[in-house]
Amino acid sequence: MGGSLRELRPTLVWALIGVIFTLFAPSVLQLFTIINLTTAIALAVLALSLALVWGYGGILCFGQVAFFGLGAYAYTIGAINFGGSTWAILVAVMVASAFAAALGYFIFYGRVSDVYLGVITLTVTLILYSLIRRTSGPEYKIGNALLGGFNGVSSPPLNAPWDARAILFPEQVFYVAMAALIILYVFVGWLVTTHFGRVCVAIRENETRAELLGYDTRLYKLGIFTIGAGVAAIGGVLFCNGVGRVTPDVFSLYNAALTIIWVIVGGRGTLIGPIGATFGLFYLTASLGGQSVFNNNLVLGIILILFVLLVPKGVAPTLIDWTRRRSRPAGRERRRRRARPEGGA
Amino acid sequence: MSAKARRGEAVVETRGLSMHFGGVRAVDQVDFTLYDKELRCLIGPNGAGKSTFFKCLTGQLRPTHGEVTIRGRETTGAEPHEIAGLGVGIKTQVPNVFDGVTVEENLWLAARRWHGAARARSLTAEVLERLRLGDIRRSLVGRLAHGQRQWVELGMVVAMEPWLVLLDEPAAGMTHEETARTAEIILEINEMAALIVVEHDMQFIRMISRTVTLFHEGRILMEDTMDAISADARAREIYLGRSA
Ligand SMILES: Nc1ncnc2c1ncn2[C@@H]1O[C@H](COP(=O)(O)OP(=O)(O)OP(=O)(O)O)[C@@H](O)[C@H]1O
Ligand SMILES: [Mg+2]
Numbered sequence: 335m336g337g338s339l340r341e342l343r344p345t346l347v348w349a350l351i352g353v354i355f356t357l358f359a360p361s362v363l364q365l366f367t368i369i370n371l372t373t374a375i376a377l378a379v380l381a382l383s384l385a386l387v388w389g390y391g392g393i394l395c396f397g398q399v400a401f402f403g404l405g406a407y408a409y410t411i412g413a414i415n416f417g418g419s420t421w422a423i424l425v426a427v428m429v430a431s432a433f434a435a436a437l438g439y440f441i442f443y444g445r446v447s448d449v450y451l452g453v454i455t456l457t458v459t460l461i462l463y464s465l466i467r468r469t470s471g472p473e474y475k476i477g478n479a480l481l482g483g484f485n486g487v488s489s490p491p492l493n494a495p496w497d498a499r500a501i502l503f504p505e506q507v508f509y510v511a512m513a514a515l516i517i518l519y520v521f522v523g524w525l526v527t528t529h530f531g532r533v534c535v536a537i538r539e540n541e542t543r544a545e546l547l548g549y550d551t552r553l554y555k556l557g558i559f560t561i562g563a564g565v566a567a568i569g570g571v572l573f574c575n576g577v578g579r580v581t582p583d584v585f586s587l588y589n590a591a592l593t594i595i596w597v598i599v600g601g602r603g604t605l606i607g608p609i610g611a612t613f614g615l616f617y618l619t620a621s622l623g624g625q626s627v628f629n630n631n632l633v634l635g636i637i638l639i640l641f642v643l644l645v646p647k648g649v650a651p652t653l654i655d656w657t658r659r660r661s662r663p664a665g666r667e668r669r670r671r672r673a674r675p676e677g678g679a
Numbered sequence: 680m681s682a683k684a685r686r687g688e689a690v691v692e693t694r695g696l697s698m699h700f701g702g703v704r705a706v707d708q709v710d711f712t713l714y715d716k717e718l719r720c721l722i723g724p725n726g727a728g729k730s731t732f733f734k735c736l737t738g739q740l741r742p743t744h745g746e747v748t749i750r751g752r753e754t755t756g757a758e759p760h761e762i763a764g765l766g767v768g769i770k771t772q773v774p775n776v777f778d779g780v781t782v783e784e785n786l787w788l789a790a791r792r793w794h795g796a797a798r799a800r801s802l803t804a805e806v807l808e809r810l811r812l813g814d815i816r817r818s819l820v821g822r823l824a825h826g827q828r829q830w831v832e833l834g835m836v837v838a839m840e841p842w843l844v845l846l847d848e849p850a851a852g853m854t855h856e857e858t859a860r861t862a863e864i865i866l867e868i869n870e871m872a873a874l875i876v877v878e879h880d881m882q883f884i885r886m887i888s889r890t891v892t893l894f895h896e897g898r899i900l901m902e903d904t905m906d907a908i909s910a911d912a913r914a915r916e917i918y919l920g921r922s923a
Contacts, residue, residue, distance in 0.1 A: 533788065542771070546759055546763050
């Protein structure tokens with residue numbers, strides 16, 4: 335029971351812009367930039383997953399990187415053992431979703447409160463961080479893959495589907511990453527207009543009311559949490575392809591906090607906002623990385639505080655409000671349009 | 680108990696229902712029966728236990744003792760969504776609406792739980808019309824006045840097309856006109872469904888009342904017509920005397 339095409343229009347416009355960018359970027363940008371961009375795209379997929387889970391589902395998951403990191407590790411270990419990436423991608427999504435489903439079952443069916451949900455998800459992430467850091471010995475092996483402790487594992491690159499010898503070039507990996515981001519963006523954009531997605535938004539707004547209408551809210555929350563984890567896992571697969579290896583740092587507190595910052599800066603209740611914020615902050619920190627006057631973390635901290643104080647809704651919702659207010663005098667026609675406020679891009 | 684309308688089967692029954700909060704016996708050994716198509720008002724002074732009794736019926740509270748039966752099925756301790764899933768429409772004392780979405784979306788979410796996409800759409804339009812919410816269908820519910828929010832919640836109950844309706848103070852904080860309109864809507868609902876309505880507003884109760892159940896300190900003190908209760912000395916002392 336999907337939403338109408340009209341509701342999806344802003345999403346499709348952004349997707350088209352993404353397609354055009356994908357087609358022209360490799361001929362304009364240098365290879366180094368393209369490789370870097372692949373990493374940013376991977377992080378944008380992670381931001382998209384939290385934009386869904388938190389922005390639409392109202393579930394403040396402080397450990398979205400756990401699913402991202404599990405996806406990266408599962409892909410890497412899978413690809414090493416299978417000698418190819420095709421099944422490894424599937425395994426990555428399955429491992430992260432299954433882990434989220436199990437964790438979510440205890441959280442949602444145990445009726446854990448929102449605050450403890452944040453605490454539990456963050457704790458689980460940090461436990462993964464310290465566990466995997468301790469796996470440096472030769473005894474920590476899954477099949478042929480050594481886990482490598484804090485040094486991590488180097489990740490086999492993507493190959494063409496079911497053809498392990500046809501390894502993709504960095505430029506092709508960029509195409510794959512952009513395609514994944516665009517497809518997932520449209521998928522999530524569609525998901526939030528379906529009956530399922532609209533019920534998730536309703537639960538975010540008022541869980542009691544949703545229950546009193548007869549919706550089993552635990553099941554819906556578990557559903558959106560699990561789907562979000564699957565999306566994050568694909569981000570993880572792209573990430574270890576962009577970087578070339580996966581280390582326990584994917585589970586670090588820094589990355590967990592960064593994910594939240596992207597969504598706050600970009601805006602909850604939109605998808606394009608967090609994606610845009612990820613690219614923006616990625617390039618900001620990259621450009622700051624080259625100098626030593628300002629501390630990177632300090633700058634991020636200041637940005638977060640400024641946003642919470644001055645633009646609490648985030649960039650995208652503020653821009654949407656602003657354009658709506660400006661166009662209101664000409665709004666007779668507009669009011670007739672079938673536009674729910676949640677139909678944001 | 681002259682005016683008790685014993686039409687059809689019992690749709691809600693409680694036996695020895697009790698809800699204790701520490702030492703407070705908010706609901707104490709209540710035996711209660713509601714019959715099919717009946718409209719019952721629950722009254723009683725503040726803290727009498729009306730809302731607590733109500734929440735034991737809706738699954739928002741798990742009773743300490745006793746049992747609840749809805750249309751022959753034991754529902755004691757069932758989840759709210761399971762009870763709603765039987766076709767029970769519920770409006771709580773504290774308004775529970777979806778603030779961040781439109782009036783139309785609120786109603787659609789209720790209708791769509793029970794109907795296919797096409798029927799949900801037409802039902803949403805019907806309810807918008809019936810509750811005169813058409814002009815504000817695109818407004819965010821969080822921006823509406825209190826009375827309108829109450830109607831949105833009532834609209835969600837109507838859009839579920841329930842056979843049993845439980846309303847906790849549906850006219851609270853409404854203007855005179857709004858209250859009268861709410862009474863009309865409740866009587867309309869009663870054509871299709873049995874109702875339990877918790878209220879304080881005596882005038883409102885007189886507009887809709889058939890049988891009235893008077894709660895006091897967690898127990899049922901009387902069950903009769905509004906006129907008989909007004910005439911009763913004990914009832915006046917604990918309740919009506921205070922508001923007169
Ligand atoms: N969750 C709770 N914890 C502790 N005590 C409670 C709780 N809920 C209700 N009570 C107590 O139970 C008693 C009955 O409260 P209840 O809300 O059922 O009264 P009411 O008849 O609905 O009153 P009102 O007309 O003010 O809505 C009160 O003494 C109240 O303080
Ligand atoms: Mg009450």
